Amino acid sequence: MTALQHVKPGAYYAVNLPRPDDFAFWRDRARQLIQCDVPPDRVAWVEPGGAGDLFAGGDTRLPAPPADARPVRASKRFLGVAKNAVLHSDPERFALLYRLLWRLQGNPRIMEDKTDADVRRVEEWDKNVRRDSHKMHAFVRFRQVEDEDGGEHYVAWFEPDHHIVRANAGFFRRRFANMRWSILTPKGTLHWDGETMREGPPARREDAPGDDPVEDLWRKYYASIFNPARLKVGAMLSEMPKKYWKNLPEASLIPELIAGAQTREAQMVDAGKSGFGMEFEDKPETLEAIDKAIHACRQCPIGNLDNHAVMGEGPSDAALMIVGEQPGDQEDMAGRPFVGPAGQLLDVHLEKAGIRRSAAYVTNAVKHFKYVPKVTGRGKRRIHQSPSAKEIDTCRWWQEAERAIVQPKLVLAMGASAARGILGKTVSINKARGAPIALEDGSELWITAHPSYLLRLDGEAREEQARLFDADLAAVKARLGELQTAKGP
Amino acid sequence: MAAQSILQKLEILADAAKYDASCASSGTAKKNSIGGKGIGSTEGMGICHAYAPDGRCISLLKVLMTNHCIFDCHYCINRKSSNVRRARFTPQEVADLTLSFYRRNYIEGLFLSSGIIKSSNFTMEQLVETARILREEHDFRGYIHLKTIPEADPQLVYQAGLHADRVSINVELPTDSGLTRLAPDKDAREIEGAMGGMKSSIVEAKDAKKRFKHAPRFAPAGQSTQMIVGADAASDADIVGKASRLYDNFRLRRVYYSAFSPIPDASAVLPLKRPPLIREHRLYQSDWLMRFYDYKPGEIMQATDDAGNLPLDIDPKLAWALKFREWFPVDVNRATKEQLLRVPGLGVKGVQRILAARRHRTLRLDDVAKLTVSLTKIRPFIVTCDWRPTALTDRADLRRLLAPPQEQLELFAA
Numbered sequence: 001m002t003a004l005q006h007v008k009p010g011a012y013y014a015v016n017l018p019r020p021d022d023f024a025f026w027r028d029r030a031r032q033l034i035q036c037d038v039p040p041d042r043v044a045w046v047e048p049g050g051a052g053d054l055f056a057g058g059d060t061r062l063p064a065p066p067a068d069a070r071p072v073r074a075s076k077r078f079l080g081v082a083k084n085a086v087l088h089s090d091p092e093r094f095a096l097l098y099r100l101l102w103r104l105q106g107n108p109r110i111m112e113d114k115t116d117a118d119v120r121r122v123e124e125w126d127k128n129v130r131r132d133s134h135k136m137h138a139f140v141r142f143r144q145v146e147d148e149d150g151g152e153h154y155v156a157w158f159e160p161d162h163h164i165v166r167a168n169a170g171f172f173r174r175r176f177a178n179m180r181w182s183i184l185t186p187k188g189t190l191h192w193d194g195e196t197m198r199e200g201p202p203a204r205r206e207d208a209p210g211d212d213p214v215e216d217l218w219r220k221y222y223a224s225i226f227n228p229a230r231l232k233v234g235a236m237l238s239e240m241p242k243k244y245w246k247n248l249p250e251a252s253l254i255p256e257l258i259a260g261a262q263t264r265e266a267q268m269v270d271a272g273k274s275g276f277g278m279e280f281e282d283k284p285e286t287l288e289a290i291d292k293a294i295h296a297c298r299q300c301p302i303g304n305l306d307n308h309a310v311m312g313e314g315p316s317d318a319a320l321m322i323v324g325e326q327p328g329d330q331e332d333m334a335g336r337p338f339v340g341p342a343g344q345l346l347d348v349h350l351e352k353a354g355i356r357r358s359a360a361y362v363t364n365a366v367k368h369f370k371y372v373p374k375v376t377g378r379g380k381r382r383i384h385q386s387p388s389a390k391e392i393d394t395c396r397w398w399q400e401a402e403r404a405i406v407q408p409k410l411v412l413a414m415g416a417s418a419a420r421g422i423l424g425k426t427v428s429i430n431k432a433r434g435a436p437i438a439l440e441d442g443s444e445l446w447i448t449a450h451p452s453y454l455l456r457l458d459g460e461a462r463e464e465q466a467r468l469f470d471a472d473l474a475a476v477k478a479r480l481g482e483l484q485t486a487k488g489p
Numbered sequence: 490m491a492a493q494s495i496l497q498k499l500e501i502l503a504d505a506a507k508y509d510a511s512c513a514s515s516g517t518a519k520k521n522s523i524g525g526k527g528i529g530s531t532e533g534m535g536i537c538h539a540y541a542p543d544g545r546c547i548s549l550l551k552v553l554m555t556n557h558c559i560f561d562c563h564y565c566i567n568r569k570s571s572n573v574r575r576a577r578f579t580p581q582e583v584a585d586l587t588l589s590f591y592r593r594n595y596i597e598g599l600f601l602s603s604g605i606i607k608s609s610n611f612t613m614e615q616l617v618e619t620a621r622i623l624r625e626e627h628d629f630r631g632y633i634h635l636k637t638i639p640e641a642d643p644q645l646v647y648q649a650g651l652h653a654d655r656v657s658i659n660v661e662l663p664t665d666s667g668l669t670r671l672a673p674d675k676d677a678r679e680i681e682g683a684m685g686g687m688k689s690s691i692v693e694a695k696d697a698k699k700r701f702k703h704a705p706r707f708a709p710a711g712q713s714t715q716m717i718v719g720a721d722a723a724s725d726a727d728i729v730g731k732a733s734r735l736y737d738n739f740r741l742r743r744v745y746y747s748a749f750s751p752i753p754d755a756s757a758v759l760p761l762k763r764p765p766l767i768r769e770h771r772l773y774q775s776d777w778l779m780r781f782y783d784y785k786p787g788e789i790m791q792a793t794d795d796a797g798n799l800p801l802d803i804d805p806k807l808a809w810a811l812k813f814r815e816w817f818p819v820d821v822n823r824a825t826k827e828q829l830l831r832v833p834g835l836g837v838k839g840v841q842r843i844l845a846a847r848r849h850r851t852l853r854l855d856d857v858a859k860l861t862v863s864l865t866k867i868r869p870f871i872v873t874c875d876w877r878p879t880a881l882t883d884r885a886d887l888r889r890l891l892a893p894p895q896e897q898l899e900l901f902a903a
Contacts, residue, residue, distance in 0.1 A: 112845040115856045138538050142593045154592060174521035175530040179592060214589050220496055221590075224503035225551060226541035229750040230766060235544025239537065250539055258542050389570040393563065425561055425673035440666045 014044040014058030017094065020187075021163035023086045030098050031072045035065030040102050045094030077111040078104060085125040087163045093125060132162045137171055139244050140183060143212035147180065154181040157208035157247060163187055169197055184208050215249040222250040228261035283401050287316055290401050294367045297398070300391045302368040307332050312363025312402055320359070320480055321408035322346075323399065325417040325450055326366035329382050337362050342452040346414075349451065349466075353473035355480075361406045365413075365421030366395045392420045409443055409483045410436075412476055415450030433472055436479065444479070448472035493576055495586065501576040505556040505567055506602060509659075510715055510745040512537075514548045514597035514632040517654040517710035527628030528591060529598070531654065536597050549600040549634060550590050554578055554615050558604030562661070562672035564720045564749060567604045577606070580619035587623060591631055598632030598654070599623070605638065613641035613649070620652035632710075639675075639683035646683065650690055655710035655742070658683050663731040667721035684739045687712050691740075711742035718772060719765040720749040724797030726790045729775055733786035736779075746772045771799045778806055781837055782830045803888065807833040810870060811888050820872040821852050833891075834866030866891065 015029050026045070033043060044058050074082075082097050100118045104110050111119055142154035154176070165188045172183065173192055182191045184203035191198040236254075245251035284290045294309040303309075310327035313336060330340035338346055350357050370391070371382035387395075399421050403411070413419045420426050422445055423437070429449055436444040449472075454465050493501075515535030522528050537546035555577035556567040566573055578586075587599045601619055605612050616635050623629040635653040637646045650656055658680055662668045665677045687708070694707030714735060716728060732744040748769035775792075778784040792808040793799050800808050810817060810833045819828045821843055829840045842860040846852060854876040858864045869878045869887060 109849070113849045114842045114846050115850075115859045120859065134534075134536070138536050140594050144593070156594070171530075171532070174523055174532070176528050176592070177522040177524075178526060179528055212593065214593060217496060217499060217586070218590060218593070218595050220500050221503050221550065222539060222541065222547065224500050225507045225547060227507050227543045227545075227750060230543035230545070230748070232544030232766075233542055236540040236542050239544075239546070240540040248539065254542055261542065389561065390572075393570060423673055424563065424670060440669060 010042075012042050012044070012058040013038060013062055014046060014060050015062070015094075016060060017045065017047045019163075020047045021087050021166055023083050026086055026094055026097070027082075029062065030101055032062055032065055033098070034072045034102060034105065035069035036063040038063070040095065040099035043095070043098060045098065047091065047094070050091055072101070073105055073108055074101060075104065075108060075111055081111070081122055081126040084129040085122050087129045087167055088125040089162045090125060096121060129162050129164060132160055133164045133168050133171075135244065136160055136164060136168055139240075139248060140172075141247065141249060142181060143209040144214070145209050151180060154179060155208050156181070156183045157203075157205050158183060158185050159247065160185055160187060165190060166199060169199075173197060212249075219250050219253055223253055223257060226257055228257075228264040231258065231261045231265075233258060283397070283404075285405070287311070287402065287405055290398055290405075294398050297367070299397075300394045302326075302366065302370045302387065302391055305368065305371065307369040307371075308335060309367045310335055310337055310364065310369075311367070312337060312361055314361035314363075314406075315359065316361070316406055318359060318361035318406055319409045319484060320355070320476070321361045321363065321403065321406055321411045323411060323413045323418040323421060324362075324364045325415050325452075326364050326387055327369045328384055328452075329369065329371070332369040332382075337364055341455060342450070345451040345454060349469055349473055352470060353477050355473060355477050361402070361408060363399065363402055365392055365399055365418045367398055387417055389420060389426065392417055393424065396421050396424065403441070403443075407441070407443070410476065410480050411439065411443060411445045412472075413445060413447050415453065418450070419445075419447045433468070434475065444483075446472065446476050446479070448476075495582060498576040498578055498582070499552065499586065501574050502552045502554075502556060502578060505573070505604075506551045506553045506600075508566065508747060508750070509551065509600070509602060509636075510545075510747040511634070511657065511713055511743070512546050512548045512551060512600065513655075513710075513713075513743065514634075515710075516742060517632060518706060520630045522628075522630050525628045525630060527630065528588075529630030531597070531630070531632050538595055538597065548597045549632065550587050550596050550598070551600040552578070552583065552586075552602075554580075554583065554601060554603035554612070554619070555606050556604050557606045559607075560605050560672070560674040562675065564661070564671055564717055580615055580622055583619045584622040584627065587631075588627060588629065591629070596631075598629075598634070600634040600636075602636035603638075609638045609640035610642050610645060613638045613645040617645060617648045617652065620649065624652050634710075637683065637687070639680045643683075643686055646686065647690060650687065650694075650708040651705055653708055655713060656687060656708045657713045657715070658687070659715045660684075660731070660735065661715070661717055662721055663716050663723040663728045664721065667723055671721060681738075684712065684714070684735075684741075688739045712739065713741055713743040713745060715745040715747055717749050718746050718769050724793070725768070725772060725775075725799045726793050726797035728772060729779075729786055729789045732776060733779060744776060746776075767801045768799075771801065771805055775799065775805045782806070783827060784809070803891065804833070806831075807866075807891060817870045818872045818878050819870060821857055822847055822872075822874060832867050832870045834863055834870075835861060 013033065017025055019025070078101070085093055085097060096118060100110070100122055103118070110116060113119060114123070136158060140156045140158045142156045145153050145155055147153045165183070165185050169190050172181065172190070176192070178194060180193050182189060184207050186202050189200035189203050191200060245254070284293050291311040294311060297303050297309065310331050324338060327337060328340045328342065331337055331343070337343070347357060366387045369382070370385045370387050372385055374381050374383050411422060413422050416426060416429060419429070419432065422439070427447065429447060432447040433449070436446055439445050449465060449469055451469070454462060454469060457465055513535055514531070515533065517531045519532055521530035521532070535548055537548050539547040541547060553567070555575070556573065557575050557577060558567045558569055561569040583599070583601060587596070590596045591598070601616055603612050603616055620633050620635060623633065633653045634655040634657065635649045637649050637656050637658050639658050660680055661672055661675065668675055668677050691708050691711060694704065697704035698706070716731065718728065728746070735741050735744055746769050748765045775789045778789060779786060788809060789805060790797070791812060792805045799805050810831065816828070816831060819832055821829065826840060826844060829835060829843060830837070839861040843852065843857070846856065846860060850856070851874045854864070854873045857867070857871065857873055861867060868876070869891070871878070
């Protein structure tokens with residue numbers, strides 16, 4: 001392009017840009033025109049394939065700046081924004097940037113005035129382009145193909161809104177420096193072979209590979225990481241608008257994930273409820289209410305057996321709460337805790353320790369009798385089964401409700417199930433017995449063996465365990481005395 | 490039982506990992522694969538490669554090494570007493586999966602956590618080994634977030650910091666009593682001890698890096714933690730207080746809140762109801778106010794009700810402003826930056842724009858409208874040269890005027 005020597009007053013000029021994203025070219029021409037004092041309304045900026053008819057007669061030979069022309073000023077902010085704005089697809093971008101640069105010569109701080117219409121428009125373009133680039137970094141999806149030499153080659157198809165492809169080549173080169181890859185777009189292509197970057201003409205979707213087996217894994221991951229209880233479709237759409245979906249392998253799952261979400265969440269809630277709703281708010285506040293509610297409880301499989309819930313018994317303000325495992329065959333029939341063989345043995349030891357059972361609140365960690373039916377020569381019998389950790393945890397709800405009402409100063413848990421019911425974790429009786437454990441509500445927990453354990457032993461072992469059991473009860477009795485005098489009237 | 494395929498394991502172990510809220514891949518040291526042997530780069534800004542229909546960003550491959558666990562935490566789907574399907578990856582399998590996803594540009598890197606198998610040390614070793622394979626054998630330079638096990642040997646935890654960009658230890662519940670009740674195998678003192686150790690290592694490494702060019706990097710994206718909201722009775726004031734102590738004591742980059750959501754095979758001591766998403770959102774907003782708007786934790790607590798909870802119908806900033814009306818209206822042409830930051834509906838960027846623009850002209854209401862997102866929200870709290878909210882800030886029904894309609898509480902409206 002040969003420059004004319006002098007500016008022709010009132011002349012029109014036209015600048016043909018070699019590429020739609022050529023910032024350097026625009027900057028050089030814009031600088032030259034400003035130095036020649038050519039006002040914005042006398043220049044047409046024409047991108048390749050663009051219509052330049054308005055100034056078709058404009059002179060493509062630009063004037064040369066006078067020798068004494070002042071240097072063109074551009075703030076750092078302007079340059080930063082303009083670099084992105086030229087990548088925008090709006091055909092007016094070059095002209096508007098020129099007008100802004102022109103105005104900037106008179107008002108160097110114009111970029112700070114965010115209420116100015118030109119500044120706002122350019123900043124909007126800048127924002128759109130940055131977003132488009134960001135989405136390109138995010139949503140390009142490579143598919144693996146084999147090169148002629150047998151090497152791995154990763155090819156992606158992407159459809160940007162703006163002329164951002166070349167500007168983002170660096171990002172993908174830095175990220176995948178040691179990989180062979182190509183990004184195909186309708187606005188041009190990029191090819192990296194591990195050493196050099198090659199740019200190519202626009203491509204079509206059919207030029208890219210149609211599938212990659214790893215996409216099955218990715219789709220599985222996408223479906224699994226989604227939490228159906230948190231469905232927020234709007235939030236997803238604002239960040240991943242539908243226009244991108246056609247090139248994202250995972251997006252095909254979205255409709256069914258959304259459709260299934262409500263059902264899946266309801267299933268999770270129902271699986272826990274199984275017909276009887278209980279939430280924090282529903283915790284009963286009287287022992288009578290608990291008694292009534294446990295009879296209806298079907299939270300765990302034990303509740304579905306042929307049995308009856310057994311409520312704790314004793315004064316509602318007892319200082320001592322004794323917790324066992326679960327009702328047995330006889331308790332189930334009598335509807336009272338600790339009336340069978342283990343209960344009778346407990347009574348003997350309590351008496352020995354000087355603890356009045358009638359002054360204590362006696363209950364179980366699990367409210368229903370768990371058993372397996374067995375047919376013997378003498379008819380059908382129900383054989384005791386230990387509750388599982390999950391069943392104990394489920395029933396903890398009721399036991400805690402009892403504890404919240406009775407507010408004992410001391411809780412004696414007999415056996416591992418009772419201890420788990422209070423602590424929520426399984427402890428070793430041998431390690432935990434003999435010393436108090438502080439509970440959240442300020443009371444103390446003492447742990448000992450379950451009397452039925454003694455029933456299963458013989459001889460020396462039984463005597464040894466009975467001694468330990470007595471020692472635990474004696475310690476509880478002594479401690480109870482201390483607690484009552486300390487806090488009593 | 491037939492051996493599980495990678496696809497089946499991925500299904501189980503990604504499903505098990507989704508209750509961890511964090512998926513951030515931002516704020517780490519800049520690195521790229523030029524001059525290296527492998528792939529990967531981190532350039533400061535995190536990238537969300539996909540969004541799930543729950544609106545959450547998918548930036549990392551977030552999986553568990555295994556969902557077998559010897560612990561029995563009630564809120565956790567993977568607790569020992571739960572009946573979920575179990576699976577276990579080898580470190581090599583996780584590394585391979587990470588690389589094949591990364592090469593296709595699905596992810597920014599890996600977020601690896603695990604149930605506790607055998608022992609805390611064994612589990613920690615598996616996590617560290619996965620990161621080592623990626624970093625040393627494949628020269629992987631993408632993002633790695635490792636969950637660390639507070640009970641593990643400090644030397645192993647330190648190894649994790651050398652490979653990872655970010656490390657995290659979850660405090661899980663805002664109060665000690667909640668932790669004792671719902672996570673009986675965990676110990677609050679141990680968790681905070683491990684966070685303290687991590688903080689010293691991060692500070693020391695930063696210091697060394699300033700003096701020696703080749704000093705090793707140690708968790709350049711810092712450490713974060715997560716609290717579960719709505720599984721116990723802790724109030725918002727408890728939660729905000731705990732978060733601010735954690736930020737102060739351990740210089741955490743982020744405290745994540747995770748609304749407790751019903752899990753399959755839930756423990757019965759937990760509420761069976763929809764996750765309190767709005768509450769979680771309000772807590773994040775209050776977190777933002779403390780981190781970017783210079784609110785003190787005490788000021789957030791002033792915005793709570795008698796039970797210590799933030800209002801759900803309006804955001805905490807508006808709640809605070811309605812309680813302290815003597816602060817308003819604020820003159821946008823004269824007010825300090827701190828005063829402007831208190832105006833409900835005015836963000837950090839809006840404040841910067843106002844400060845820059847008012848050097849050029851005296852701002853009118855029209856100008857403010859161009860500089861901010863929504864004028865309706867801020868109008869009652871500001872003064873411009875042509876606008877004064879006569880008596881509006883004193884109106885008793887201002888809250889009703891500004892509170893958004895309630896329908897957003899319906900989760901499935903979208």
